[in-house]
Amino acid sequence: MADKRMGAQTVALPSTPRLAAWSAIVGPKEGEGPLGACFDRVETDDMCGQESFEKAERSLFTSCARLTLDKAGIRPQDVHALLGGDLLNQIISAGFAARQLGIPFYGLYGACSTMAESLALGSMLVDGGHCARVLCATSSHFSTAERQYRSPLELGTQRTPTAQWTVTGSGSALVCEANAARDARVCVTHVTTGKVIDLGVKDANNMGAAMAPAAADTLLAHLQDTGRDYADYDLIVTGDLGSLGRELMLELLRREGRALPPERSVDCGMLIYDASQDAHAGGSGCGCSASVLCGKLLGQLACGELHRILFMATGALLSPTTTMQGETIPSIAHAVVLEHVGKEE
Amino acid sequence: MADKRMGAQTVALPSTPRLAAWSAIVGPKEGEGPLGACFDRVETDDMCGQESFEKAERSLFTSCARLTLDKAGIRPQDVHALLGGDLLNQIISAGFAARQLGIPFYGLYGACSTMAESLALGSMLVDGGHCARVLCATSSHFSTAERQYRSPLELGTQRTPTAQWTVTGSGSALVCEANAARDARVCVTHVTTGKVIDLGVKDANNMGAAMAPAAADTLLAHLQDTGRDYADYDLIVTGDLGSLGRELMLELLRREGRALPPERSVDCGMLIYDASQDAHAGGSGCGCSASVLCGKLLGQLACGELHRILFMATGALLSPTTTMQGETIPSIAHAVVLEHVGKEE
Numbered sequence: 001m002a003d004k005r006m007g008a009q010t011v012a013l014p015s016t017p018r019l020a021a022w023s024a025i026v027g028p029k030e031g032e033g034p035l036g037a038c039f040d041r042v043e044t045d046d047m048c049g050q051e052s053f054e055k056a057e058r059s060l061f062t063s064c065a066r067l068t069l070d071k072a073g074i075r076p077q078d079v080h081a082l083l084g085g086d087l088l089n090q091i092i093s094a095g096f097a098a099r100q101l102g103i104p105f106y107g108l109y110g111a112c113s114t115m116a117e118s119l120a121l122g123s124m125l126v127d128g129g130h131c132a133r134v135l136c137a138t139s140s141h142f143s144t145a146e147r148q149y150r151s152p153l154e155l156g157t158q159r160t161p162t163a164q165w166t167v168t169g170s171g172s173a174l175v176c177e178a179n180a181a182r183d184a185r186v187c188v189t190h191v192t193t194g195k196v197i198d199l200g201v202k203d204a205n206n207m208g209a210a211m212a213p214a215a216a217d218t219l220l221a222h223l224q225d226t227g228r229d230y231a232d233y234d235l236i237v238t239g240d241l242g243s244l245g246r247e248l249m250l251e252l253l254r255r256e257g258r259a260l261p262p263e264r265s266v267d268c269g270m271l272i273y274d275a276s277q278d279a280h281a282g283g284s285g286c287g288c289s290a291s292v293l294c295g296k297l298l299g300q301l302a303c304g305e306l307h308r309i310l311f312m313a314t315g316a317l318l319s320p321t322t323t324m325q326g327e328t329i330p331s332i333a334h335a336v337v338l339e340h341v342g343k344e345e
Numbered sequence: 346m347a348d349k350r351m352g353a354q355t356v357a358l359p360s361t362p363r364l365a366a367w368s369a370i371v372g373p374k375e376g377e378g379p380l381g382a383c384f385d386r387v388e389t390d391d392m393c394g395q396e397s398f399e400k401a402e403r404s405l406f407t408s409c410a411r412l413t414l415d416k417a418g419i420r421p422q423d424v425h426a427l428l429g430g431d432l433l434n435q436i437i438s439a440g441f442a443a444r445q446l447g448i449p450f451y452g453l454y455g456a457c458s459t460m461a462e463s464l465a466l467g468s469m470l471v472d473g474g475h476c477a478r479v480l481c482a483t484s485s486h487f488s489t490a491e492r493q494y495r496s497p498l499e500l501g502t503q504r505t506p507t508a509q510w511t512v513t514g515s516g517s518a519l520v521c522e523a524n525a526a527r528d529a530r531v532c533v534t535h536v537t538t539g540k541v542i543d544l545g546v547k548d549a550n551n552m553g554a555a556m557a558p559a560a561a562d563t564l565l566a567h568l569q570d571t572g573r574d575y576a577d578y579d580l581i582v583t584g585d586l587g588s589l590g591r592e593l594m595l596e597l598l599r600r601e602g603r604a605l606p607p608e609r610s611v612d613c614g615m616l617i618y619d620a621s622q623d624a625h626a627g628g629s630g631c632g633c634s635a636s637v638l639c640g641k642l643l644g645q646l647a648c649g650e651l652h653r654i655l656f657m658a659t660g661a662l663l664s665p666t667t668t669m670q671g672e673t674i675p676s677i678a679h680a681v682v683l684e685h686v687g688k689e690e
Contacts, residue, residue, distance in 0.1 A: 004474045008422070009449050011475045052670055077353070081538055089434045091454050095541060095662035100676040104354050104538035106462055107454040107662070107677075109436050117451055122464065128473020129349045130536075148666075191475075193426055193449035196440060269442070300582045317440035317452070319433065321493075325397055330444040332452075 004127075007059065007225030009218070010192045018184035018341065020133075020176040021072035025064045026287070027142070027168030029145045033273045038069055038295040039169075046143065046168050049092040054092060057141035057168075059099040060287075063087065064170035065313070068294075072174050079174070080131035083122045085114040086139045086286050087166070088148060093139050103135060111315030112211075112240050114136050114138045114335040115171060115184035115290040122175045123188040132180060137172035140285030149204075149320060162206040163244045164269060164284035165277075171290025173298065185302040190337040192222040196317065198330040204318060207279055208245020208269075210329035211314040213334070215241060216252040218312060218333040223258065231266050234306045237297060239271035239289035239313030241335075242282030268292035268313075287312040301340050308339045349472075352570030354563070355434045355537045362471040363529035363686065365478075365521040366417035369630070369640035372410045372487070372513030378618045383516075383640040386414055388503040391488065391513050399437065399510045402486035402513075405632075406431065406442040409515035412483050413639075417519050420463045423520070425476035429461040431484045432511070433493060433630050439485045448480060456660030457556075458539070459483045459583050460516060461679040462637040464656070468533040468681065472578045478524060482517035485630030494549075494665060507551040509587045509614060509629035510622075516635025518643065530647040535682040537567040541662060549663060553590020553614075553626055555674035556659040560586060561597040563657060563678040568603065575609050579651045582642060584634035584658030584678075585614035587627030613658075615635035634658040646685050 004011050021041040031042030041063070048056040061084070069076060082101060085108040086093035098105035110117040115138045122134035143153055145166040151157040176184065192291045201210040217236050223229065230236065241249055246267045253260045268289040269282030293311060300306040314334035318327070349356050368385040376387030386408070391399040406429070414421060427446060430453035431438035443450035446600030455462040460483045468480035488498055490511040496502040521529065542562045546555040560583050568574065575581065586594055591612045598605045613634040638656060645651040657680035663672070 005477065054666060054670065080350070085454065088457065089666065090662060090664035091664070092664050092667050095666070095675055095677075096672070098677075099543050099662075104540050105677060106466060106538065106679075108432065109452040109454045111435065121451060121470075124470055124473055124475045125466075128469055128475060130469045130473060132350065169641060193451065194450050195447055196444040198444050205512040262538070315433060315442075317437070319435035319437045320435050321399060321434065322441070325399065327441070332439055332440075332443075332450060334451075 009191055009221045012190050013123055013127040013188055015127045016178055016187040016189055017123045017175050018178050018181040019186040019298060020174045020181040020184045021068050022173035022294040022298045023064055023067040023071060024171045024291040025060050025169060026291050030167055030169050030272055031108040033277060035272055035296055043325035053141055053143040055077055057139050057144050058096045060170040061093045061137060061139040062100050064172045065097060065101055069171040070096045071148060074123050074133060076101050076103050079133045079135050080121045082135045083118040085109050087145050110332060111317055112284055112286055113313040113315030113332050113334050114286045116311060116313035116336055119336045120191040120334050122192060126175050126177055132177050134175045135172060135292055136175060138286035138290045138311055139170035140166050140287035141168045142166045145285060159280060160205045161280055162244055163280045164207060164282050165279035166285040167272060167283045167288040169287035169291035173293035173294055181285050185341050186298055187341050188336055189337050189339050192218055192335040194218040194332040196330045196332050198328050200328045202328050204323045206317045207284060208242040209248055211331040212241055212245045212248035213252060214331035214333040215249045215312060215314050218335050220256060220258060222335050230260055233308055234261060235309045235312050236265050237309050237311045238267045240284040241314060242269045244281045248295050301338055304340050311336050311338055354566045355535055357535050358468055358472040359532055359535055360472045361523055361532040362468045363424055363523050363526040363618035364518050364531040364643060365519045365526040366413050367518035367530045367639040367643045368409055368412040369516045369550050369569045369636040370405050370417060371636050373588050375512055375514050378622060380617055380641055389663050397435055398486055402438045402484050402489050403655060404513040406438045406482060406484040407445050409517045410442060410446055410480060410493045413519050415577060419478060421448050425477045426451055427480045429465040429482040430454050432490050441678055456662055457629055457631055458658040458660030458677050458679050459631045461656060461658035464681045465536040465679050468536060469519050471522055474645045477522050479520045480517060481592045483521060483631035483635045484515035485511050485632035487511045487650050488631060504625060505550045506625055507589055508625045509552060509627050510624035511630040512628045512633040514632035514636035515658040518638035518639055531688050532684050532686050533681055534684050537563055537680040539563040539677040539679045541675045541677050543645055543673050544580055547673050549668045552629060554593055555588040555661050556676040557590045557593035558597060559676035559678040560594045560657060563680050564602060565601060567680050575605055578653050578655050580654045581605060582608050582610045582654050582656045585629040586659060587601045587614045626628060644684055649685050656681050656683055675686045
């Protein structure tokens with residue numbers, strides 16, 4: 001225990017589980033964005049050949065999971081657990097995908113933080129010797145999220161400037177024991193588990209503001225627990241705070257005397273769309289951080305362009321019911337440290 | 346790894362994490378049932394003094410979690426993780442309780458299997474040395490579930506004979522490292538992770554039939570992986586198959602040549618209400634297996650009245666949307682082996 005626990009919220013993973021393969025599949029709008037060329041596949045139609053948006057999202061999840069296993073040369077029956085979730089009620093994308101894949105399944109819900117939650121739990125299960133191979137996966141879809149959380153699509157509701165655009169896409173990564181993945185060039189070294197933080201934001205169209213305090217809280221806990229500084233990381237990667245939420249996080253960190261140099265901070269929600277795409281404050285959804293991580297950042301870590309990043313996805317744990325009942329928005333952020341593994345090792 | 350993995354779905358936990366404390370709080374109807382005297386607290390009003398059913402459920406969850414920590418003499422800030430979930434959209438009972446408790450939080454969703462999912466993941470995190478103390482907790486509430494999944498309560502919809510009654514209640518248990526809980530009399534020795542199974546049942550008012558195949562599948566996997574037989578267990582405890590679902594599970598096991606002696610099989614959904622309570626096929630909900638486990642079974646294990654049980658909660662991973670889209674009902678069952686710890690150890 002002593003060699004693993006670091007402070008109140010952080011765990012070191014002495015066995016440094018490896019990411020043996022990963023992939024990202026996105027919708028057409030994401031394909032037209034600045035990262036379009038990074039993704040493994042861009043669907044030309046956001047229905048993905050299915051008869052409902054929900055089935056389309058499930059198809060993205062399943063295809064992406066299968067692609068990751070194919071890349072690793074691993075059959076579904078050799079994966080000890082699928083840890084995944086999505087934004088839909090009863091996490092039906094993940095649950096129904098698990099039915100198709102036939103992999104033992106633990107369903108997770110952390111809203112847009114789910115990819116980090118999945119990597120955190122998956123890496124601990126591998127480090128603990130309970131699973132040799134864990135598939136971590138999430139998805140989201142603009143049209144399923146919009147009609148579940150907000151308004152019927154047909155209504156054409158005007159979006160506020162603080163609104164974010166739910167990413168249509170899925171990302172997945174296979175976490176393996178280090179000695180069974182000697183060619184893998186990315187490892188997980190630490191996990192910081194987030195607390196639920198709520199500073200009283202009530203506006204469900206301003207998720208960035210609701211989630212920024214959770215991001216700041218987890219980041220400060222991580223620095224405190226590990227004794228590290230920002231200089232120890234090439235990038236602090238947030239999930240989908242968007243442009244407004246990221247500014248608020250930077251402000252909160254400044255006030256705590258731990259100002260994060262803006263050049264070391266990137267937000268997946270700000271990377272996936274450009275200003276011409278009418279996404280307002282940026283992208284969001286479980287598929288946002290998952291597809292940017294698996295489409296772009298893991299590749300940069302694998303080739304050594306990045307050496308160490310803190311991947312910290314945030315989630316807003318509200319529901320339409322809590323909003324109608326006048327509640328504020330509790331949020332959470334989980335963080336995992338991802339490192340390049342040199343060939344000498 | 347070799348000493349922990351057992352076959353395709355089962356893991357042994359060599360450190361045998363202990364349950365240091367547990368508790369169960371239920372609503373008035375559950376208090377009037379055959380187990381009424383077993384629970385730590387019976388609310389006299391299913392609103393629990395709150396202004397909405399959702400807030401009442403959250404209050405059950407939070408009070409139950411606090412009671413378990415009080416019994417163990419552990420402060421919330423000394424718990425490394427809360428693993429929990431519930432049936433409500435965006436698992437708001439667990440998420441909002443985590444906000445009040447201030448414990449690092451991993452949100453789970455396994456429908457009515459969530460208590461077993463939580464104990465499975467929590468026990469592995471303790472066994473792996475990543476957490477010294479994990480709080481596992483779930484809740485459900487008849488009135489929140491009914492209006493979210495089925496019909497407005499005011500409608501007084503006639504229930505079918507196969508329907509089950511969602512338990513108003515919460516159960517929670519604190520999983521600790523063995524050497525930090527020397528007085529604890531219950532331990533977790535194995536985990537069997539379930540696969541999503543779907544034999545094509547479409548009737549959302551007959552969850553027992555939908556979940557029975559998942560229970561049979563996980564049980565057969567457990568026997569196969571461990572080389573054990575039913576005689577190795579005092580009881581095989583299912584979560585909330587209800588009377589019909591349990592019969593179907595027994596039939597499926599008979600057909601596989603592994604007939605489960607009925608006297609070794611109990612279902613939490615059949616224990617919590619009696620025939621006079623109009624609960625039809627039995628109780629259901631995350632709070633059903635959680636409150637029966639934490640209200641009755643763990644006490645029996647602690648005093649040696651039971652020596653070893655397989656606690657196997659089942660969940661139906663459908664949503665109202667999948668039902669409306671004509672989908673069948675995917676289900677899952679996770680199992681944990683719970684044992685009495687003798688005082689000699």
